[in-house]
Amino acid sequence: MRLNSLTAGELPENVARYSYDRDDQSIGIVHFGIGAFHRAHMAWYTDLAMSAGERDWLISGVSMRSRSVADQLTPQDGLYTLTERSGDSASTRLIGSVAEVLFAPEQAEEVMSRIADQAxxxxxxxxxxxxxxxxxxxxxxxxLAQASFYPLLARGLELRKQAGLPGITLLCCDNLADNGHVLEALMRQWLEAEKPDLVDWFADHCRVPSTMIDRIVPRTGKEDLTYLENVLGMEDAGAVFTERFSQWVIEDNFAGPRPTWEDHGAQIVDDVAPYETAKLRMLNGAHSLLAYCGLRAGHEFVHEAVADPQLRALADHLMREEAMATIIPSAGQDLSAYADELLTRFADPALRHRLSQIAMDGTQKIPQRWLDTASALMAQERPASAIAAGFDAWLWHLEDSRFVDDPHGPELATLAREGGSGAVIERCFGQSRGATALWPHYSHLAGYLSANLSPA
Structure with missing residues (x-):
């Protein structure tokens, strides 16, 4: 038996569940990239808000490249369970906030219509x-943008303008520094190139707040699904597993109505930057450090890497001695306590967070996780030994190539094998073989990191 609207009533009583009538709600949110993280974070907050009595915030999820989530959730009428784990305990909740999953390559018209809908x-x-x-x-x-969300979103906005509808809020929930301003600038560039008549309307009617999101969501494994089937008495192909901790900080900059997520733990603030900087440089920076150094040391999971005394000390040093020295906290933001909390979360064996999952897309993550910190430390004439050790492990990661999953992976792995670390550093920070540097804004760091490379 598989979870769906008809079988949900047979779930055990100890499984918490939403309390609203899904058939009597409208879709108020269109979400691009409806993977496990969204289902453990924004969809969960929205489910709680609707269960508290708010209306018309159902989510239309959009998958851009793979049918997998649609195949998981469509037969289940969008329903799935979220299991929070900590130590030996676990609790499960049935989430009802996802109304549908659309596969953009085959359902582009439906996606654009959802964005253009008054609701x-x-x-x-x-x-x-x-x-x-x-x-x-x-x-x-x-x-590259042709294959991303930009064409669909722009057409949806164009239809809204033509219909005389209000603008909307674009809410980035990805780990990008200053993510709201980044998305706004990129969207403006797309409109200037493809739909210049929309540029002023977008600026006047839409808003793009910055956010900071924090919840560890490991990739769901077969053993997780087997465990859950025994708990539920039925199959849930879309199940998500996560930690109990969750944080969401959102800039108070919306174009119109929104759920009162703050009633369920989110923080609505004037300035997201201090929280975002701490998360990127401390949590994400330490995560990437543990991923690359841990894989080289033969570990598979985060809790194994942080149980390694040498790697734990390295992660602690990165957070307290390097990242914290570059962050100006907001009032009441205790960075030392945050570091303590992160190490405790990393050490929880219940999460089984794979290092290879964190190590993915290193060329996209390293600038905001390490290089911003290193740049600030260099300006202060302070060392960045932990970041240098992590960078050294990333170079090993490329040379070894077993775990490399990166947009530039094949190219960099070949460079690492043929030219060693020097060729990779040249490609990333300078000019190599006629190609433009991957990280041109950090060219001043090439010698700084190279001079300090040392194994973990």
């Missing part, structure tokens, strides 16, 4: 760093 107030995104199609110099790569 839609928010379009949100978890498409990973590479999904924004940023090219050299942080400019939009128009060719």
């Amino acid at each position: 839609c107030k928010i379009v949100s995104f978890t498409v990973t760093e590479k999904g924004y199609a940023r090219g050299e110099g942080d400019q939009l790569d128009l060719e």
Whole structure:
């Protein structure tokens, strides 16, 4: 038996569940990239808000490249369970906020119609760093953008303008520094190139707040699904597993109505930057450090890497001695306590967060996770030994190539094998074989990192 609207009533009583009538609600949010993280984060917050009595915030999820989520959730009428784990305990909730999953390559018209619908107030995104199609110099790569969300979103906005409807809020939920301003700038570039008549309307009627999101969501494994089937008494192909901790900080900059997510733990603030910077440089920076150094040391999961005394000390040093020295906290933001909390979360074996999952897309993640910190430390004439050790492990990661999953992976792995670390550093920071540097804004760091490379 499989989870769906008809079988949900047979779930065990200890499974919490939403309390609203899904058939009596409208779709208020269109979300691009409806993977596990969205279902464990924004969809969960929205489910709680609707269960508290708010109306018309159902989510239309959009998959851009794979049918997998649609295949998981469509037969289940959008229903799935979220299981929070900590130590030996676990609790499961049935989530009802996802109304549908559309596969954009086959259902483009439906996606654009959802965005153009009067009920839609928010379009949100978890498409990973590479999904924004940023090219050299942080400019939009128009060719890559053709395969991303930009054409669908622009057409949906155009239909709204033609119908005389209000603008909408674009809500980026990805790990990009200053993500709201980044998305706004990239969207403007697309409109200037493809739909110039929309540029002023977009500026006047739409808003793009910045956000900071934090919840560890490991990739669901077969053993997780087997465990859950025993708990539920039925199959849930769309199940998500996560930690109990969750944080969502959102800039108070909306074009229209929104759910009162703050009643369920989100923070609505004037300035997201201090929270975002701490998360990127401390949590994400330490995660990438543990991923590359941990894989080289033969570990598979985060909790194994952080149980390694040498790697734990390295991650602690990165957070407290390097990242914290570059962050100006907001009032009441305790960075030392945050570091303590992160190490505790990393050490939880219940999450089984694979290092190879964190190591993906390193060329997209390293700038905001490590290089911004290194740049600030260099300006302060302070060392960045932990970041240098992590960078050294990333170079090993490319040379080894077993775990490399990166947009530039094949090219960099070949460079690493044929030319060693020097060739990779030249490609990333300088000019190599006629190609433009991957990280031109950080060219000043090439010698700084190279001089300090040392194994973890």
